[in-house]
Amino acid sequence: KQEVTQIPAALSVPEGENLVLNCSFTDSAIYNLQWFRQDPGKGLTSLLLIQSSQREQTSGRLNASLDKSSGRSTLYIAASQPGDSATYLCAVLTMRNYQLIWGAGTKLIIKP
Amino acid sequence: DGGITQSPKYLFRKEGQNVTLSCEQNLNHDAMYWYRQDPGQGLRLIYYSQIVNDFQKGDIAEGYSVSREKKESFPLTVTSAQKNPTAFYLCASSATGEITGELFFGEGSRLTVL
Numbered sequence: 289k290q291e292v293t294q295i296p297a298a299l300s301v302p303e304g305e306n307l308v309l310n311c312s313f314t315d316s317a318i319y320n321l322q323w324f325r326q327d328p329g330k331g332l333t334s335l336l337l338i339q340s341s342q343r344e345q346t347s348g349r350l351n352a353s354l355d356k357s358s359g360r361s362t363l364y365i366a367a368s369q370p371g372d373s374a375t376y377l378c379a380v381l382t383m384r385n386y387q388l389i390w391g392a393g394t395k396l397i398i399k400p
Numbered sequence: 401d402g403g404i405t406q407s408p409k410y411l412f413r414k415e416g417q418n419v420t421l422s423c424e425q426n427l428n429h430d431a432m433y434w435y436r437q438d439p440g441q442g443l444r445l446i447y448y449s450q451i452v453n454d455f456q457k458g459d460i461a462e463g464y465s466v467s468r469e470k471k472e473s474f475p476l477t478v479t480s481a482q483k484n485p486t487a488f489y490l491c492a493s494s495a496t497g498e499i500t501g502e503l504f505f506g507e508g509s510r511l512t513v514l
Contacts, residue, residue: 292442297440322502322503324503324505329488329508329510330507330508331404331406331490331505331506331507331508332490332492332503332505333505334502334503334504337502377442377443379442379443387445387459388445388503389442390442390443390444391442392440392441392442393442
């Protein structure tokens with residue numbers, strides 16, 4: 289059974305730092321992996337989608353990488369800003385039963 | 401502006417009552433989904449619909465019901481059979497009936513049982 293883990297559950301860093309959020313999964317048979325952002329009490333916004341054949345995707349200050357063999361994805365945020373404060377979730381689409389499995393998220397706080 | 405609209409944003413329910421959460425999309429998407437979000441847990445799929453007049457149970461469908469009479473609308477009813485309904489409910493859609501593409505989410509509805 290696919291399990292998706294995001295560690296740490298919460299992270300607080302000063303403004304301007306580059307940082308990395310982690311997402312690990314137990315079954316490497318996936319179609320894709322997505323990163324989402326969720327502001328408090330709000331819905332989710334898709335940030336990046338990496339297909340299984342890709343190694344990374346970039347959007348502005350965000351870069352997501354995928355290493356299927358090790359079951360890991362990272363979301364790199366460059367030059368963090370207070371507006372980046374949110375919860376970041378990852379989700380993998382599994383080949384075994386075509387389900388989207390979610391991590392519990394990492395709550396990120398960027399201190400001014 | 402295209403998007404997904406969920407209503408109400410906050411809802412309070414007495415035990416034994418059924419409540420219906422609305423989800424409307426104007427993205428012309430074929431597929432729609434309902435997720436439940438609880439603190440410290442990943443999202444869990446309640447129901448999904450890949451096409452009008454068809455829907456399938458997700459991982460936690462017990463105590464919930466849906467309908468898909470129109471492409472734009474996918475309401476979720478939380479019935480009295482759902483033993484622990486207090487949660488944040490999220491509606492989502494994707495362009496095709498297969499979830500290989502980007503998911504778009506509504507703003508969510510928070511249900512509290514009194």
